[in-house]
Amino acid sequence: MKRWLLTNVMIVLILVLVACGGAAPAASEPIRVGSTLSLTGPLAATGAIHKVVGEIFVEKLNEEGGLLGRPVEWVMLDDESTADKAAALYERLITEENVDLIIGPYGSGNITAAMQVAERYNMIFPHHTGSLTYAYTYKWHFPMWYTGLDTHKTTPDLLFDALDSTGTPPRTIGFVVNQFPGTMFMARGREGDGGAIQVAQEHGYEVVLDVDFPFGTTDLSAIAAQVRDADPDFLYLSGLGVDGNTLITAMNALNYKPRGMFVQWPAPGPLAEAGEGAFSVTLFEAHEPFLSKPGARELNEEFGKRAAAAGITYPVLDVQGAVSWATWQTLIAAVEATESLDQETLANWLLSNKVDTIIGEITFDPDNQNYGPDLQSVKQVQDGKWVVIYPAEFAAEGATVVYSPCESTTESC
Amino acid sequence: MQLFGQALISGIFLGSLYGMIAIGLTLTWGMLKVINLSHFSFAIFAAYITYQLSTSLGMNPFLTMLVTVPLFFLVGVALQWFIDVFRVDEFMSLLVTFGLFIILESVMRWFWTADHRFIPSDLNPYLGVSIWVGPFALPIPQLASFIAAILISSLTMYLLHRTYAGKALRALSQDREIAGAFGVDHRRSGMLLSGLAGAYAAVAGAFIGMIYGITPTAAIEWLPVVFAVVILGGLANAFGAFAAGMLIGVTDHVTSVIADAGMASLVTFVILILALLLRPDGLFARRIAE
Numbered sequence: 001m002k003r004w005l006l007t008n009v010m011i012v013l014i015l016v017l018v019a020c021g022g023a024a025p026a027a028s029e030p031i032r033v034g035s036t037l038s039l040t041g042p043l044a045a046t047g048a049i050h051k052v053v054g055e056i057f058v059e060k061l062n063e064e065g066g067l068l069g070r071p072v073e074w075v076m077l078d079d080e081s082t083a084d085k086a087a088a089l090y091e092r093l094i095t096e097e098n099v100d101l102i103i104g105p106y107g108s109g110n111i112t113a114a115m116q117v118a119e120r121y122n123m124i125f126p127h128h129t130g131s132l133t134y135a136y137t138y139k140w141h142f143p144m145w146y147t148g149l150d151t152h153k154t155t156p157d158l159l160f161d162a163l164d165s166t167g168t169p170p171r172t173i174g175f176v177v178n179q180f181p182g183t184m185f186m187a188r189g190r191e192g193d194g195g196a197i198q199v200a201q202e203h204g205y206e207v208v209l210d211v212d213f214p215f216g217t218t219d220l221s222a223i224a225a226q227v228r229d230a231d232p233d234f235l236y237l238s239g240l241g242v243d244g245n246t247l248i249t250a251m252n253a254l255n256y257k258p259r260g261m262f263v264q265w266p267a268p269g270p271l272a273e274a275g276e277g278a279f280s281v282t283l284f285e286a287h288e289p290f291l292s293k294p295g296a297r298e299l300n301e302e303f304g305k306r307a308a309a310a311g312i313t314y315p316v317l318d319v320q321g322a323v324s325w326a327t328w329q330t331l332i333a334a335v336e337a338t339e340s341l342d343q344e345t346l347a348n349w350l351l352s353n354k355v356d357t358i359i360g361e362i363t364f365d366p367d368n369q370n371y372g373p374d375l376q377s378v379k380q381v382q383d384g385k386w387v388v389i390y391p392a393e394f395a396a397e398g399a400t401v402v403y404s405p406c407e408s409t410t411e412s413c
Numbered sequence: 414m415q416l417f418g419q420a421l422i423s424g425i426f427l428g429s430l431y432g433m434i435a436i437g438l439t440l441t442w443g444m445l446k447v448i449n450l451s452h453f454s455f456a457i458f459a460a461y462i463t464y465q466l467s468t469s470l471g472m473n474p475f476l477t478m479l480v481t482v483p484l485f486f487l488v489g490v491a492l493q494w495f496i497d498v499f500r501v502d503e504f505m506s507l508l509v510t511f512g513l514f515i516i517l518e519s520v521m522r523w524f525w526t527a528d529h530r531f532i533p534s535d536l537n538p539y540l541g542v543s544i545w546v547g548p549f550a551l552p553i554p555q556l557a558s559f560i561a562a563i564l565i566s567s568l569t570m571y572l573l574h575r576t577y578a579g580k581a582l583r584a585l586s587q588d589r590e591i592a593g594a595f596g597v598d599h600r601r602s603g604m605l606l607s608g609l610a611g612a613y614a615a616v617a618g619a620f621i622g623m624i625y626g627i628t629p630t631a632a633i634e635w636l637p638v639v640f641a642v643v644i645l646g647g648l649a650n651a652f653g654a655f656a657a658g659m660l661i662g663v664t665d666h667v668t669s670v671i672a673d674a675g676m677a678s679l680v681t682f683v684i685l686i687l688a689l690l691l692r693p694d695g696l697f698a699r700r701i702a703e
Contacts, residue, residue, distance in 0.1 A: 039527075040518075040527070044629075045527045047527070048526065048527055179675055212673060212674055213675065214678060217674065221552075225423065225670065226416065241529065242531075245626055253552035254543070255543065267529050311526035311528065313529070
């Protein structure tokens with residue numbers, strides 16, 4: 001009888017110990033954060049930036065004691081720049097790798113695909129670079145490409161305000177549009193609503209050129225000839241990557257230099273080298289007042305070192321790196337504040353609190369598809385470097401908008 | 414009129430580059446029965462070497478061909494040796510060279526990272542510089558690539574039709590056993606042709622490096638159009654590849670200015686389908702044994 005009792009007590013004790021172990025993981029058991037990045041394929045150049053930033057963040061986090069007293073492990077997979085692969089890998093991260101948290105991949109297409117997986121498993125989905133704002137309706141997506149829901153109106157409006165502020169705004173404008181979904185949305189809006197072309201007309205600019213070209217086009221000579229023929233006061237290239245360089249090279253061959261030029265999402269290094277005077281938009285550049293954000297200066301230095309070591313040709317912290325950092329900051333802020341990994345708890349906290357990040361104070365408005373205001377500013381290549389020039393409170397010291405439609409021809413003035 | 418004329422010129426120049434890449438591909442496919450997908454990777458690899466020699470050693474981008482052309486001739490020879498030794502047939506060559514395509518992309522990414530690479534303008538003095546003929550600009554690197562494409566297609570036609578090695582190659586492509594019975598060494602002839610194709614890829618790569626930015630995935634951007642050029646030109650027809658390249662280049666750019674750049678691919682591939690229906694051997698096909 002005694003032996004029977006002793007055996008039962010032992011079994012109960014073992015079960016209690018096992019149960020306790022399941023409820024509270026050991027402090028050494030890592031919290032696993034899953035994501036994919038485009039480490040190969042056409043988006044890999046920018047994917048590499050997000051990889052460097054994520055590694056710095058997780059390393060720093062672990063050096064400072066981890067999260068909820070546990071180390072953090074970043075389970076990062078290569079989505080090969082393809083949306084279907086990204087979706088499949090997020091499925092794997094959630095169901096097989098059993099990650100506790102996820103962060104979005106790089107690029108609008110991949111983000112859109114991965115978000116559907118996150119929604120299916122009710123995981124919160126902070127993401128850094130999604131531009132198809134209208135398409136993101138998941139109640140727990142948290143966008144850090146913090147450009148506002150109506151970015152197809154606010155982005156061009158900001159740029160044209162900057163041009164208007166010179167007192168000599170363009171009278172004519174030409175549009176060259178990459179048929180990539182994000183750049184089409186930015187130029188043409190959606191269902192006749194918004195888009196840079198419409199906003200330009202609202203600013204009183206006459207549209208004298210409007211041409212598209214397919215994504216992946218390597219030769220823009222014919223487009224360059226059309227730009228020269230139209231000779232707009234300002235050229236708006238709704239393109240990405242090296243589209244700006246490709247068009248500038250083709251225009252140079254025709255001895256044509258636009259009097260002002262905007263590129264939507266350029267590869268920053270190549271355009272800084274070849275596109276003196278070119279405009280773009282940003283959420284962060286490596287100068288004051290952006291470097292005054294907590295940790296920004298240190299991150300800028302560390303990123304510079306690591307990016308150079310990784311062979312990144314423009315090892316300067318800019319909008320891509322900064323939004324990546326801000327995404328990690330936001331996720332970790334929610335976990336630390338709630339001391340929880342429960343997805344609903346985290347989502348509710350994010351939807352009702354502000355997060356102070358490297359790109360500014362972030363809120364997520366559920367009545368606005370979780371978007372807040374547009375925090376972008378206008379930047380320009382000046383003396384071979386990108387500097388913010390508008391609005392004045394974000395401008396680099398002494399930097400102003402450099403633009404005049406009268407610079408190279410007298411007829412249009 | 415000026416716009417149309419300029420589009421025509423830029424289309425011819427782009428088309429000649431398509432043709433230059435296509436010549437190597439069409440020769441190995443048509444004569445050696447090797448569908449060499451890695452041909453595109455050779456071109457981009459050569460573009461990277463052009464970039465590296467220019468930026469590290471300050472070499473004139475045109476002079477880098479003194480290094481890349483012999484190098485990729487040897488690469489082509491080595492590839493054909495491998496294909497011979499392992500008896501890789503036409504279909505398997507597609508798979509094997511696709512594997513090589515992927516491997517080379519990884520090697521390029523490992524060495525040069527995924528970042529866009531441009532030869533800086535101070536080391537690439539001809540970029541953006543043009544010769545003017547009346548109102549029309551002839552950009553120097555593109556003009557040079559056009560001349561190179563003419564030289565390559567002419568040289569190839571001469572080699573195939575006026576030299577013993579060329580006649581041997583044509584005989585081999587007709588009937589390897591009979592050609593062998595007449596003393597034609599299929600292995601050596603095949604390696605020579607494959608080497609030439611590699612050398613042509615290197616020339617095309619040098620111009621790609623000079624004119625465009627490069628990434629490890631750039632090879633895939635050239636693949637569909639150049640395949641269309643090969644089909645349109647007719648297999649093993651160097652002149653056909655050159656002419657078809659220009660046809661597609663001109664179609665692309667003229668469509669861009671008349672209609673819309675987005676329509677260019679549509680028009681190009683409609684032409685390809687019509688050509689396949691009406692002239693299945695290609696618009697410029699000729700019987701190479703004749």
